[in-house]
Amino acid sequence: MAKGWPEHLFLVGCGNMAGQMLNRWLDCGLDPSRVTVLRPSGGPVADGVDVVTTYPQALAHGTTVILGMKPYQVADVAAQLAPLCHAEVSMLSILAGTTLGDLRARFPATGDIVRAMPNLPVGMGQGVVALYTDAHTSPSGRANMEALLGPLGLSEWMADEALFNRVTALSGCGPAFLFRFVDALSRAGEAIGIPADQAARMAMATVQGAANMAAAAQVTPATLADQVASPGGMTREGLNVLDADDRLLTLMTETLEAARDRGEAMARGD
Ligand SMILES: NC(=O)C1=CN([C@@H]2O[C@H](COP(=O)(O)OP(=O)(O)OC[C@H]3O[C@@H](n4cnc5c(N)ncnc54)[C@H](OP(=O)(O)O)[C@@H]3O)[C@@H](O)[C@H]2O)C=CC1
Numbered sequence: 001m002a003k004g005w006p007e008h009l010f011l012v013g014c015g016n017m018a019g020q021m022l023n024r025w026l027d028c029g030l031d032p033s034r035v036t037v038l039r040p041s042g043g044p045v046a047d048g049v050d051v052v053t054t055y056p057q058a059l060a061h062g063t064t065v066i067l068g069m070k071p072y073q074v075a076d077v078a079a080q081l082a083p084l085c086h087a088e089v090s091m092l093s094i095l096a097g098t099t100l101g102d103l104r105a106r107f108p109a110t111g112d113i114v115r116a117m118p119n120l121p122v123g124m125g126q127g128v129v130a131l132y133t134d135a136h137t138s139p140s141g142r143a144n145m146e147a148l149l150g151p152l153g154l155s156e157w158m159a160d161e162a163l164f165n166r167v168t169a170l171s172g173c174g175p176a177f178l179f180r181f182v183d184a185l186s187r188a189g190e191a192i193g194i195p196a197d198q199a200a201r202m203a204m205a206t207v208q209g210a211a212n213m214a215a216a217a218q219v220t221p222a223t224l225a226d227q228v229a230s231p232g233g234m235t236r237e238g239l240n241v242l243d244a245d246d247r248l249l250t251l252m253t254e255t256l257e258a259a260r261d262r263g264e265a266m267a268r269g270d
């Protein structure tokens, strides 16, 4: 690893998620000539990045492989990729519901293997990346992955792999849940009579401003909500709807549980 970047980066799949990661790395100074992307379509990725549709003859020492295809493709990919892997190859998997043990079994000769769960805002350097590895990964391997993932946003090691599907539900899937919320806020505004285009603009700007404020605040989001709500005023009436029988909390808990359970089913091969 030189200056925080791997000598070579080999991405297997580069769609919505891995594409955001790569864009951020390139924006932050990764030399595109170090990057090879394997994607069946062969479509271009970025200036200077080599795109291939078949596997190379070998992977050079110092290569970091990113598994960025769909989880159900791991068996097909391993059949072709595992023979190329060796102790001087590191691997970062972003496959949801695919355990480290499964990866070690499919890529037994690989050196360091790290499981990561990013989310889409990594493309802006404002993502969240959960990480997990085992004792087979060297301290330098951990440090190298931390350096690679640093430009993507907040990254945190999980102490227990059992937490991985749970954190995937929260931060990996989380952007989709927030996008739904923005859409619902906008459509609810329209439902009470605000012109649709204005409701959409104002909902988006409200969420953006409120999220930025919450991130910078010295108090919790729960306290901030109370600061908006004047006693006897409008906000309190609205919060009473969200809070009745813990309605919003229950909805969010059920949402995360459903996503978590799907990850656990995927890990069982269902
Ligand atoms: N989307 C998200 O928000 C998140 C996704 N993930 C994980 O990221 C991974 C990819 O998801 P996402 O980016 O949404 O999916 P996409 O469908 O956008 O991208 C999949 C990529 O895999 C490539 N591909 C398809 N078949 C193969 C194959 N047989 N061998 C190698 N590559 C192949 C595709 O090639 P081509 O470009 O040619 O079509 C494409 O580049 C998943 O494992 C998912 O669990 C993790 C966190 C968040």
Ligand SMILES: O=C(O)[C@@H]1CCC=N1
Binding pocket: 096, 168, 172, 173
């Ligand atoms: O939906 C999925 O399975 C992946 C995992 C997190 C976000 N997308």
